[in-house]
Amino acid sequence: AQTVTQSQPEMSVQEAETVTLSCTYDTSESDYYLFWYKQPPSRQMILVIRQEAYKQQNATENRFSVNFQKAAKSFSLKISDSQLGDAAMYFCAYRSDYGGSQGNLIFGKGTKLSVKP
Amino acid sequence: DSGVTQTPKHLITATGQRVTLRCSPRSGDLSVYWYQQSLDQGLQFLIQYYNGEERAKGNILERFSAQQFPDLHSELNLSSLELGDSALYFCASSQTSGESTDTQYFGPGTRLTVL
Numbered sequence: 001a002q003t004v005t006q007s008q009p010e011m012s013v014q015e016a017e018t019v020t021l022s023c024t025y026d027t028s029e030s031d032y033y034l035f036w037y038k039q040p041p042s043r044q045m046i047l048v049i050r051q052e053a054y055k056q057q058n059a060t061e062n063r064f065s066v067n068f069q070k071a072a073k074s075f076s077l078k079i080s081d082s083q084l085g086d087a088a089m090y091f092c093a094y095r096s097d098y099g100g101s102q103g104n105l106i107f108g109k110g111t112k113l114s115v116k117p
Numbered sequence: 118d119s120g121v122t123q124t125p126k127h128l129i130t131a132t133g134q135r136v137t138l139r140c141s142p143r144s145g146d147l148s149v150y151w152y153q154q155s156l157d158q159g160l161q162f163l164i165q166y167y168n169g170e171e172r173a174k175g176n177i178l179e180r181f182s183a184q185q186f187p188d189l190h191s192e193l194n195l196s197s198l199e200l201g202d203s204a205l206y207f208c209a210s211s212q213t214s215g216e217s218t219d220t221q222y223f224g225p226g227t228r229l230t231v232l
Contacts, residue, residue, distance in 0.1 A: 037223075043205060044119075045223035091160065103211070104150060104173055105221060107160040 002027045004094050006108035013082045014116050020067075021077045021111045023092030031097035034068065034075045035105065040088040048090070051075065053097070079113075087115045120144065121210050121224035129230045135196040138227045142189055142210030148172070149191040150211070150221060151183055155204040166191055167213075198231045205229075 003026045013019035025034070036048040051059045051068050058066050063083075067076045079086055089112050093105040120143035130136055142149050151163040153176075162175035166185035177183075180198075185191040195202060205228050209221040 035220075042225075043228075044225050045207060045209075046119075047220060047222065050220060103148065103213075103219065104162040104165055104175060105152075105160075105209075106162070109159050 002029070002032075002094050002096070002106050004092050004106055004108040006090075006092055006111050008111045009109070010112045010114070012114045012116060013079070013086075015082055015084060017082055018078060018080045019082055019113065021079075021090050021092075021113065023075045023077070023108055025073050025075065025092070025094050027073070027094065027096075029096055033095045033097060034066075035093040035095070036064070036066070036077045037091045037093060037107075038086075038088045039091065039110070040085075045091075049077065082115050084115050084117060087113055089113075119222040119224065121208060121222055123206075123208050123224035123227050125227060126225065127228045127230070129232065130198060131232055132198055132200060134198050134231075135194065136198065136229065138193040138195070138206055138208075138229075140191045140193070140208030140210075140224055142191070142208075143222055146210035146212050146222075147189065148211045148213065148219075148221075149185055149189070150209040151177075151191070151193050152207040152209065152223075153204045154207060154226070155201075158204075160207075163193070195229070200231050203229055203231045 034051045038046045063080045089110045092108040122141045147168045163177040165173040183193045208224045211219045
């Protein structure tokens with residue numbers, strides 16, 4: 001079974017600076033998708049970024065980028081120019097690429113990010 | 118706003134009772150997923166429906182059941198409630214059954230408190 005591990009329960013960053021959140025996963029599959037979701041105090045789960053395992057190029061969405069290391073099974077999220085609105089729980093998630101019954105997400109325990117003004 | 122709606126936002130009930138949580142997926146999405154978020158278990162997948170049929174089951178208790186109706190909205194039924202069922206229940210929807218580039222979008226959740 002696949003597992004997702006986020007080893008940093010809490011992180012803190014100064015406004016305008018850069019922070020990296022770590023995520024590792026365990027799988028025997030070769031095709032899969034990885035996601036970062038953000039959960040602000042409102043509790044809404046918001047998709048931040050997605051990475052296809054077959055793509056070597058790291059995904060980027062504005063100030064958010066990932067460092068995907070497939071061999072190391074590592075998927076870290078880098079937030080540049082941190083803003084107060086980035087303060088939230090961040091969840092790393094895994095999804096198989098076999099469709100159908102494997103379509104659900106497997107989540108890590110989350111990292112709580114605080115942004116200091 | 119993800120386009121996924123869930124009702125009610127909050128639900129307070131007593132042990133032993135039964136409740137129904139409702140979810141309407143984004144327009145055009147055929148899959149609905151239910152997840153439970155609790156302090157001790159984190160975010161866990163419960164069950165998936167695709168175009169009216171059950172597609173996958175996760176860590177769903179026998180006291181819990183779900184269905185997806187012809188208009189694609191879904192309901193999660195929780196019965197014989199226990200204190201430990203208190204959690205945030207999310208519904209997510211996606212276009213397909215989970216293939217390829219499918220992405221799940223989450224609703225705002227239903228906060229269930231069992232007293």
